[in-house]
Each structure stands twice: as C-alpha cells, then as structure tokens.
Amino acid sequence: MKKIIITLLACTFIACSEQENYKISIELPDAADSYIILNKTQERDVIPIDSVMLDSEGKGTISGTVVMPGSMFLTQQGSRSRKLIFIDNVAYNVNGNTFEDATITAEAGPHKDFIAYTAESSAFDNKMQQLGMQYRTASEAGVSQDSLKKIRSAYEKIQLEKTKFDSVFMNENPSSYVSLHLLRGSFYSLDGQQLENRLEIFDPSLHETDYYVFLSEYLERMKSVKIGEEFVDFELPDTAGNPMKVSDVAGESVLLIDFWASWCGPCRRANPEVVEIYNEFHDKGFDILGVSLDNDKEKWLQAIEDDNLTWSHMSDLAGWQSAGAKLYAVSSIPHTVLLDSDGTIIARNLSKEELKEKLETLL
16 A cells, blocks of 8 residues: 555656756757757846757747746857747647758647647738738839828728737737736737726736736836826936936926937937927927937937937936836837926827927927
C-alpha cells in the first residue's frame, strides 16, 4: 500500500511540474546552428528572456516558468523577423523550414485563443493591407483626390468592421489574455469611461497581468486630468536647462499644453497651424507650453527654431518615458490639453477649427 501511495504522489508531483512550466519545442531544419531568442517588451525596450542554439537538425527547446500569462516574441539572431507568442505554462511547437515561415502552435492557453482569433480576423487585415497598397500606388500615380478619398473610405469601413469584431471577441472571451492584448492595442482611441467599461468585463484571473495593471494605472491618470479637473502641475527643464513648472505659465491666460516631438511627423505638419493660432490669439490672452518627447536636445532645439515655435518649451529628453506625458496619460502625439485662465482643463485634442472657435468664445 505504501508503494502505491508513493507512486501516486510522484505522479502528482510530475503532473504539477509539467503544468508549472512552458516548453517551446523548435524544429526548423534550415535554421540549424542558429540562435532562437525569446524576448519581451518592457517600457518600449526589448529584453531577452532566454535563448537556444539549434542543433545540426534545427532542433532546440526553450523552457521556463511564468507567474502570469503575457505576450512575448521569438527572434532569430541576424533576422529582423519576429514571431508573437502568448506565453503561459503550456507546451508550444515552432515548426517550419526557416524561421521566417515558422508557425507556432499551442496545446492550450492564450496562444491557442490567438490562433482562433487570427483565423477569422486575418480577413480584415488582408483587406486593409491590400487597400493600403492600392492607396500608395494610386497616390504615386497622381490620381485625383476623389479617387484617393474612396480608397480611404473603403479602408476605414473595413477598419470599423474589425474594431467591432474585436469588441465581440473581447466580450465573449473575458478570461483570455488575447482579449486584454487587443484592448492594449486600441486603448488610446477610448475615453476614460469607455476604457473603464472595457476593463470591467475582464475576469479577476487577469487583474494581476502586466497589461491589466498598465491599463488600470493609465485609467487613473486619465481620471486625474479629465475635463473639469484642475491641471496637474509638473516640473521639467526648459530649453536652457533651467527647471520650469506648468504653474509658471498656467492660471494667467488660456493655455494650450502641446505634447509633441521633433521626430513626430504629424506634430511637425500641425505646427504651422499652431503657430497661426498663436499669432492670432496671443495678444488676446492665449499662450502655449510645448512639452517635448524628444531624446536628442539638439534636434529638439532645431525643430523649435525651424518651425518658429516662439512660446515656452520644456522636456526631460526621456522620450515616451517623459514624466509630463505619463502624468497626462499621453499615449500618442500630437496631444493637446487646453486650460482656461483659472487652470481648469476644458478640452483635449481639439482640431484647428475647434480650437479657434473655443478661443473666440473664451477671449
């Protein structure tokens, strides 16, 4: 009897061990003797987690343990290709001839959900890709704006259909990390209430995952700087390197806080319109504070000069890790926040026409 009990305990232990580890079995004959690397992204940085050198037959294994499911990606040393993999403590198979044509399958878990999702969503992606290529070709050929507008409309229609498809998938799969991944990729288009409603659908088993924590913290920042709230003050170096606060310019005139960067194409294209509005309304009590998400000071200062941005500027040159951008829940740029003369947030991301109309009313 004792032997039977010991055997049962041993089997139980082995089963638990298998459940507590992920195992990625790789077989890529044409990638023999090359390194395959498992990576994750953290604060926009790529961090290698583990790697294996495939043997002469192109075989190798990467294994480990995760506390929570998450998204990672595989790369091959010397290749620019990357393969998204949703990691949980299950078994995976990576098969193909080369790394570029490899497919990843999973016996269970979020990656299996992802395969089911892409089986249906890929039709939308393919159509959008075709329309994107069609638009570029037509644009280079110099076709009429009406023709380009029709292609854009068709693209936006497919994009809207995919957004609806993703919403249905999230609602039907509230305990899948893939649903959380879809929200992480689209949250920037949602207002605070919409994001809060989305987060409420997720199963508690996902509440400690990296994406859920990130989105919850982002939502709290959104609430602190929502319309109707007093502005949140912060301090960053100005163009001369001296400390400057938002409160140094807020509360005296209507103020537009403009989050931008020299490397941001849409920001640079919008700058002439911002300059035009500044010149028209500055003497009436309108001011601007530029908050840059640059990393390179010389490029930042050169852009200010080239675009004739004559108002106050500040930056910690930390890129997307900018302390000011984090406080104001900035997920894309250009991003603007309008304060009235009392320092209350009254609007965000107004178009040129909307901003002019608002200033005409206020001033």
